[in-house]
Amino acid sequence: MALLQILISGLATGAIYALVAVGFMLLWQTSQTINFAQGEFVMLPAFFVLAAMKFGGLPFGWALVIGMLASLIVLGVVFKYLLVDPMLKHGVLPLVISTIAFALFLKEGVKEWYAAEAQPFPAVWSNDNIEIGGAVLSVQNLVIIAVAIAAVALLQWFLARTRTGRCMQATAQNPALARILGVRVELMILYTFLINAALVALASFLISPIYLAKFSNGETLGLAAFIAAIVGGFNQVRGAIAGGLVLGVVDNLAAAYISTQYRAAIPLFLLIAVILFRPQGLLGRAEERSV
Amino acid sequence: MKRWQCVALALVVAALIAAPFSLKPHGIYLLSMWAVMSIAAIGLNLTLGYAGQISLAQAAFVGIGAYCTAILTTMHGWPFPATFALGAVLCFVVGWLLGYPALRVQHHYLAFVTLAFTTLVFLVLRNEEWLTKGIYGIVGIPRPTLLGWSTKEPRDFYYLCLIVLGLVSWLIWHLVRSPWGRAFMALRENPVRASSLGVDTRRYTLMAFAIGSALGGVAGSLYAPLVEFIDPTPFTLALSLNLLLMVIVGGSGYFVGPFLGAIVSVLLPEWLRVAEGLYLIIYAVAVMALMAVCPSGLLGLAERLIRPAAKKGAP
Numbered sequence: 321m322a323l324l325q326i327l328i329s330g331l332a333t334g335a336i337y338a339l340v341a342v343g344f345m346l347l348w349q350t351s352q353t354i355n356f357a358q359g360e361f362v363m364l365p366a367f368f369v370l371a372a373m374k375f376g377g378l379p380f381g382w383a384l385v386i387g388m389l390a391s392l393i394v395l396g397v398v399f400k401y402l403l404v405d406p407m408l409k410h411g412v413l414p415l416v417i418s419t420i421a422f423a424l425f426l427k428e429g430v431k432e433w434y435a436a437e438a439q440p441f442p443a444v445w446s447n448d449n450i451e452i453g454g455a456v457l458s459v460q461n462l463v464i465i466a467v468a469i470a471a472v473a474l475l476q477w478f479l480a481r482t483r484t485g486r487c488m489q490a491t492a493q494n495p496a497l498a499r500i501l502g503v504r505v506e507l508m509i510l511y512t513f514l515i516n517a518a519l520v521a522l523a524s525f526l527i528s529p530i531y532l533a534k535f536s537n538g539e540t541l542g543l544a545a546f547i548a549a550i551v552g553g554f555n556q557v558r559g560a561i562a563g564g565l566v567l568g569v570v571d572n573l574a575a576a577y578i579s580t581q582y583r584a585a586i587p588l589f590l591l592i593a594v595i596l597f598r599p600q601g602l603l604g605r606a607e608e609r610s611v
Numbered sequence: 612m613k614r615w616q617c618v619a620l621a622l623v624v625a626a627l628i629a630a631p632f633s634l635k636p637h638g639i640y641l642l643s644m645w646a647v648m649s650i651a652a653i654g655l656n657l658t659l660g661y662a663g664q665i666s667l668a669q670a671a672f673v674g675i676g677a678y679c680t681a682i683l684t685t686m687h688g689w690p691f692p693a694t695f696a697l698g699a700v701l702c703f704v705v706g707w708l709l710g711y712p713a714l715r716v717q718h719h720y721l722a723f724v725t726l727a728f729t730t731l732v733f734l735v736l737r738n739e740e741w742l743t744k745g746i747y748g749i750v751g752i753p754r755p756t757l758l759g760w761s762t763k764e765p766r767d768f769y770y771l772c773l774i775v776l777g778l779v780s781w782l783i784w785h786l787v788r789s790p791w792g793r794a795f796m797a798l799r800e801n802p803v804r805a806s807s808l809g810v811d812t813r814r815y816t817l818m819a820f821a822i823g824s825a826l827g828g829v830a831g832s833l834y835a836p837l838v839e840f841i842d843p844t845p846f847t848l849a850l851s852l853n854l855l856l857m858v859i860v861g862g863s864g865y866f867v868g869p870f871l872g873a874i875v876s877v878l879l880p881e882w883l884r885v886a887e888g889l890y891l892i893i894y895a896v897a898v899m900a901l902m903a904v905c906p907s908g909l910l911g912l913a914e915r916l917i918r919p920a921a922k923k924g925a926p
Contacts, residue, residue: 356852356896407905413665414906417859418899420852425895432892543730545846550723581738588727596712 324455326366326572335468339523340541341548341560342472343516348511350494350550353404354416354466357423358520359542365391365524366441366533367430368372380442386470388521400510423538431537443529464526470563472520475515479557488512544571547591553600566590627773631766639765640837645832645877646772650779652857652869654826657676659855660864661787662819663799667851668709668725671732672702672824676831678736681749681841685774691755691836698832706824710817730849736843748842752835762836772833779826784866786822795819801862813920862910871909 340362347353355361369387372378378386403422407415445463449456479485490498491508499505523541531537544567552563567587574586631639649660655669676698683689685699713724736743736796752760753772786792794815797805806812835841853876861872879897883890905912 402901403903407906410863410906413859413863414902417856420856421895421898425892425899428895432889437895440769497669540846543726544727546723550720582734585731585734591727592724595720596715 322389322576324431325457326576328455328465329402329461329570330570330572331431331565332464333572334565335465336527336564337541337544337548338350338383338561338564338569339468339526340545341564342475342557343519344545344547345372345557345560346492347513347516348363350488350509351404351408352412352415354412354419355421355445356416357426357538358545359393359538360423360426361395361495361517361520361538361542362527362541362545363519363533363535363538364395364426367439369525370439370441370533371514377596385443386523388518390515391517391521391524394517395520396514397510399517400513404513423542425474426536427538429567436535438532443447443527443534444525460529467522467526471519472557472607475519476557484508510514534535547587551590551594574585614691628770629840631769636765639769641878641881643765643769643837644739645873646769646776647830647837648854648857648874648877649870650833651827651830652821652873653779653783653919654830654923655854656823656858656863656869657783657786657795657826657862658820660868661792661795661799662816663800663802664714664816664820665722665855666725666820666823667722667848667855668824669730669827669854670846670848670850672827672833673831673850674732674736674843675705675896677704677841678749678831679833680832681752681835682742683750684836685752691753692757695829698828699826702819702828703825705752706821706827707817708814709824710820712765714813714816714820726848726851729848730845733847736846736880745893746842748840749835749924750838750840750896752841754839768837772837775829775833778819780830787866791818793814795833805849811918818832839843858910859897860908862908865910868908868910875909903921 340358343361344355344358347355357499365387368390369380369383372383372386372390373380376386399422402413403418405503407418443460445460450459450462451457477485479489485511487498487503488508488511490503491505492512493503495505497533527541545564548563549560550563551566552561553559567590570586570590571583575583578586627642630642634642651669652673655666658664679689679698679701680694683694684691709725710726713728714722737745739745740747752874754768756762757771759905760767779828787795794805794810795863797808797810798812798819802812806892834845856870857872857876859872861870861877875898880890880894883893901909901912905915907914
């Protein structure tokens with residue numbers, strides 16, 4: 321039953337990767353933003369919550385609400401208007417550099433103004449284990465999987481079934497045409513940034529009880545989101561989800577059965593193999609290139 | 612070169628030669644580091660600025676060069692010139708082998724493949740203790756004696772770095788102006804047109820990538836004896852991103868860009884140290900501000916300031 325336990329904890333990690341990867345991919349689709357600060361975006365909301373509890377004296381529940389709101393404002397609105405918008409017309413590279421600098425800023429900011437040591441973060445759910453058919457499963461992992469599935473299902477429903485969601489998809493596919501058809505392209509792009517901020521905040525609240533909140537957490541998480549987005553397919557939400565889950569499971573299996581020293585290498589091999597043999601990703605469609 | 616450029620070059624070289632006489636050892640160390648990072652950035656500028664390919668593998672090549680020199684000089688007693696040459700050749704070959712499959716994909720995909728490569732090399736450096744001594748690092752990397760000239764003192768080693776930087780700059784200056792360099796730029800500007808004019812796109816891109824990688828190895832071979840101790844931590848993705856930052860901030864595709872970018876990246880954080888813990892924060896804000904005001908880097912900013920003035924002066 322060890323295999324089942326590994327699979328479940330792999331799926332839990334993978335579900336978190338998937339949340340982060342979906343946000344990462346939505347940003348790329350609608351605004352050509354390769355966000356090198358995505359990992360730091362996951363690191364930060366936990367500190368909003370901790371700060372609200374420490375300085376505001378709020379109970380944990382309200383602190384989560386404040387943390388979510390602060391993420392929407394800082395990682396959604398401020399990030400878009402202050403950092404991305406002025407850079408968009410200059411192409412991809414300067415924006416990449418800017419997000420790298422922003423990542424450094426967030427990391428050093430937290431280290432300087434909050435704490436350099438890892439901080440314990442209260443879990444939303446109990447830390448118990450339950451036994452199903454001889455396998456010991458942690459409740460926390462099951463909750464993570466459930467919350468992530470709910471969030472992604474909600475997002476899929478929003479994108480596919482509501483008018484606003486469809487307008488967002490149209491914006492991602494062809495902004496010029498969408499504008500002609502009366503879609504408020506600017507507003508749709510803002511929504512994308514807000515959705516990304518909400519997804520990373522959710523991921524942050526789910527992962528911080530396990531990994532503790534630390535300023536340097538973003539490095540590994542950002543890389544994982546990258547790999548998940550590319551392995552799954554850069555241009556589809558379900559690709560990013562699949563990529564995240566595959567990555568989480570492969571990562572845990574590799575750690576258990578191959579080598580703990582090289583566990584970080586397995587996802588990279590996966591990444592290289594996918595890029596070389598199936599650059600559009602496992603579930604993606606080939607991107608059309610214009611000459 | 613125009614006359615004012617010759618004069619400016621002579622002044623800068625004179626200043627660089629005179630600089631260590633008025634500096635403390637730490638200042639000389641930083642200047643040497645600037646020279647080393649400039650070499651690595653020049654290599655990346657060749658790949659990125661001239662051939663237009665985003666590579667995040669440069670840190671891995673610096674690491675390979677550094678470990679090549681460190682291992683062979685401390686454990687096997689090789690002379691420095693031999694390890695130096697081997698480091699460059701090794702990185703050229705590895706760059707070629709990496710580029711051959713990787714250049715099937717372009718732009719952001721290439722960035723991701725090279726990103727993975729950097730992390731893989733870091734893992735090998737950390738885990739293969741029999742070869743690299745893992746996280747304990749390699750201590751006591753000797754500074755070489757060349758033709759009876761000992762570079763043990765910081766000032767002497769600084770001059771060695773400066774000489775190598777000069778040679779590399781001279782080579783690349785001519786390379787960029789050769790038919791090869793023209794072909795590199797044609798690839799960046801319009802790959803379809805370049806290939807229709809008979810430029811073997813893939814071979815030239817690969818060549819630019821391999822030469823850029825070899826320069827990373829050269830920088831690494833100087834880095835190891837400069838610091839005299841290496842472990843895997845300096846050669847992570849952070850260094851690759853930092854080198855990318857140097858090239859873009861300086862002005863990618865400009866010959867002088869990497870030199871300026873290395874100043875910003877190596878020396879600016881040191882000058883900001885008076886601000887204590889805040890220095891990296893200020894640095895990050897400065898980079899974001901520069902990118903927002905002038906995405907083509909410092910040289911682009913300078914060009915924009917000078918051009919209108921020049922136009923006004925013209926009859």
